[in-house]
Amino acid sequence: MARVISMKDAVNEAIDQEMGRDPTVIMMGEDIVGGAGADGEDDAWGGVLGVTKGLKAKYPNQMIDTPLSESAYIGSAVGAATCGLRPIAELMFVDFLGVCFDQVFNQAAKFRYMFGGKAETPVVIRAMCGAGFRAAAQHSQMLTPIVTHVPGLKVVCPSNAYDTKGLMIQAIRDNDPVIFLEHKNLYASECDVPEEPYAIPFGEANIAREGKDVTIVTYGLMVQKSLEAADILKKDGIDVEVIDLRTLSPIDMDTVIESVEETGRLVCVDEASPRCSIATDVSACVARDAFKALKAPIEMVTPPHSPVPFSPSLEDLYIPTADRIADAVRKTMEA
Amino acid sequence: MNDQITPILMPKWGLSMRVGTLAVWHVDVGTEITPGDEIMDVETDKIANAVEAADGGLLRRCVGQAGEVYPVQALLGVIAPSTVSDAEVDAYVDAFEMPEIDEDEDTGPSYEFAELDIGKIRYTERSGEGTPVLLIHGFGGDLDNWLFNIEAIAEKAPVYALDLPGHGQSVKAVSNPNLETMVDAVIQLMDHLKLDKAHLAGHSMGGLVAAQTAISNPNRVASLSLICSAGLGENINSEYIDGFVSAANRKELKPKLKNLFADDSLVSRSMVDDLLKYKRLDGVQTFLDGLKENLFSNGKQNVNITAGLGALDCPQQVIWGEADAVIPKTHANGIEGATVTVISGAGHMVQMEESSQVNDLLKDML
Numbered sequence: 001m002a003r004v005i006s007m008k009d010a011v012n013e014a015i016d017q018e019m020g021r022d023p024t025v026i027m028m029g030e031d032i033v034g035g036a037g038a039d040g041e042d043d044a045w046g047g048v049l050g051v052t053k054g055l056k057a058k059y060p061n062q063m064i065d066t067p068l069s070e071s072a073y074i075g076s077a078v079g080a081a082t083c084g085l086r087p088i089a090e091l092m093f094v095d096f097l098g099v100c101f102d103q104v105f106n107q108a109a110k111f112r113y114m115f116g117g118k119a120e121t122p123v124v125i126r127a128m129c130g131a132g133f134r135a136a137a138q139h140s141q142m143l144t145p146i147v148t149h150v151p152g153l154k155v156v157c158p159s160n161a162y163d164t165k166g167l168m169i170q171a172i173r174d175n176d177p178v179i180f181l182e183h184k185n186l187y188a189s190e191c192d193v194p195e196e197p198y199a200i201p202f203g204e205a206n207i208a209r210e211g212k213d214v215t216i217v218t219y220g221l222m223v224q225k226s227l228e229a230a231d232i233l234k235k236d237g238i239d240v241e242v243i244d245l246r247t248l249s250p251i252d253m254d255t256v257i258e259s260v261e262e263t264g265r266l267v268c269v270d271e272a273s274p275r276c277s278i279a280t281d282v283s284a285c286v287a288r289d290a291f292k293a294l295k296a297p298i299e300m301v302t303p304p305h306s307p308v309p310f311s312p313s314l315e316d317l318y319i320p321t322a323d324r325i326a327d328a329v330r331k332t333m334e335a
Numbered sequence: 336m337n338d339q340i341t342p343i344l345m346p347k348w349g350l351s352m353r354v355g356t357l358a359v360w361h362v363d364v365g366t367e368i369t370p371g372d373e374i375m376d377v378e379t380d381k382i383a384n385a386v387e388a389a390d391g392g393l394l395r396r397c398v399g400q401a402g403e404v405y406p407v408q409a410l411l412g413v414i415a416p417s418t419v420s421d422a423e424v425d426a427y428v429d430a431f432e433m434p435e436i437d438e439d440e441d442t443g444p445s446y447e448f449a450e451l452d453i454g455k456i457r458y459t460e461r462s463g464e465g466t467p468v469l470l471i472h473g474f475g476g477d478l479d480n481w482l483f484n485i486e487a488i489a490e491k492a493p494v495y496a497l498d499l500p501g502h503g504q505s506v507k508a509v510s511n512p513n514l515e516t517m518v519d520a521v522i523q524l525m526d527h528l529k530l531d532k533a534h535l536a537g538h539s540m541g542g543l544v545a546a547q548t549a550i551s552n553p554n555r556v557a558s559l560s561l562i563c564s565a566g567l568g569e570n571i572n573s574e575y576i577d578g579f580v581s582a583a584n585r586k587e588l589k590p591k592l593k594n595l596f597a598d599d600s601l602v603s604r605s606m607v608d609d610l611l612k613y614k615r616l617d618g619v620q621t622f623l624d625g626l627k628e629n630l631f632s633n634g635k636q637n638v639n640i641t642a643g644l645g646a647l648d649c650p651q652q653v654i655w656g657e658a659d660a661v662i663p664k665t666h667a668n669g670i671e672g673a674t675v676t677v678i679s680g681a682g683h684m685v686q687m688e689e690s691s692q693v694n695d696l697l698k699d700m701l
Contacts, residue, residue, distance in 0.1 A: 166615060196507065198615040204584055210604055 008187035010161040014168035017197045019059045026062045029090030033065035074100040078108040081123035093139045094127035108177040109152030120175040130183040131308045140308035142272040147179045148248045154178045155249040159223035166200030183221040203250035211241035215259040218269035219245040228322035264295035265332040274302040296335035299328040341390045343412035345405045349482040357399040366394045408434045451523040454506025458497040461489035470496040473539025477503030483690035507618030512625035517544040536560040550643035558650040558700040566640040567669035572661045573634030580623045597658035597682035641669045656685035
């Protein structure tokens, strides 16, 4: 029997195995060491949601607590990466990336290019992303398009525990800066995950469900919602293919184009804001490269162009649902 | 309960199977079924296959509906002679306790792990009386290649199947990826399980491993069944071997896997995914490269064990799929004195495609 673990444990296990294999893998973040030695704690807190619980005890010299200063420690991690370490910096919420733009966009992303290929920056910046956690507008954003926009960064946003472990190991071994975005509402989701270490290559989408009528292209939490929509639509006799991009930079457009050439219909589902998003990007590429295959206008399912609401009832309305995705699919079938 | 009534149940293929979809019935109510008839197709998330009747008789009810999902051991149909009344059949159906799908509890036998000198080896075990059968998979395979065989053979003898080193969930750090290492693993596992003697059945490269085990340890082997076996000739489909080893994604791997079956629609999405998951594990690529280099370099098989087999006393049989596209069926006649069966309508994975015939042949050796 394969072993079932959660996505949160998959992050932990990937870092654990890589730290054990390679002592240059270090981790920096807020409260990842904090709490060590406190009453009732035989280990550190392991970060705000306990994702890295247990690692401090196991690798005391590879875990570094940081002050509440994202600009400082993200910059330090980038610098350490250029000097031979493989740091994993935990940014807690991707919403805080704003204060580190220079370190990430102007430094980490540019070193390989501006130093003529002589510099490598093997840093992983981990952060939670996404809405539905009742955490309000400053802790709920899906900022995938912003990081995907910057050349020189690799961007990962997994949808399940199996992919999370393999992509995290790949991210740590990768010699370029990787932004690794973990949807906090997926942390509890579980699936079969091998105990042995393995790496999933970047730029390879996963066909989460095969179908012949409509292609849904999505990533992160929206993969689950799209699969739910596919189940709803199956009852109507509509056979939906669901493509999980897994990595947004590099992006596997070949798999998307091949699928659309078969189905002729495309629905892009993106939890990011609707303007200049992954959905618009994929739509534009398909419209250019597979226009002749399209039997219907491309549909997009996204939140409204608004901050994530704090009111729970409004937040639930904000996040795309399986029903909304199913409606968009039906629309492409009617066209 | 009327003992003239025989249920048709959802089969259990492999340890992870909890539910199956009854894809289609091949027989109608009123059909006289002969054991071995293909009565329905069942699909799981791993594989789709025809279900062959274990029992014969008149099909009285199709309880399972095509397209619906049922738990393992669910009642799908009822066989009973015409002397049993409809009321009795209905009463039987009504009284049948449908098993619950229990996600948490694995009631079936589970995988075991043995810590051997060679490293961790995964195996599965079905207890029973008599000399046990040990099943050895082929290159890149694992013990689930025997999905349709383990339970059937277990009706007659204890059954073991292992993941060879470098394969499945066994140790991946293998310093010498060669035949000797594979044979060592088999013997170490037999020692660990305290099996003095076993009937060895090997598929493809596993046939070569079984045969070499017998040649090196003749007193440990009761009989040999070599299925589409390596080691009996020089030819091998190097395009398949090379492609399997080098394929890095679904698009590259899927067409290669089609070489394995006569009916290539059996290459399911999850079969491709499971193999990719295996190939991504740390150490597997290096291992497969090394094993290929040692056994199948330059597009040929490097080891031929026909001479060694000729000197063995134990009963030997060779089973081949008529449409084998990986190792030519002409190799089936390589061993003097061995019984040879070539099964039509099956490819390299003959033990999956024509499982009941292979199971009968394997049981005949006991």
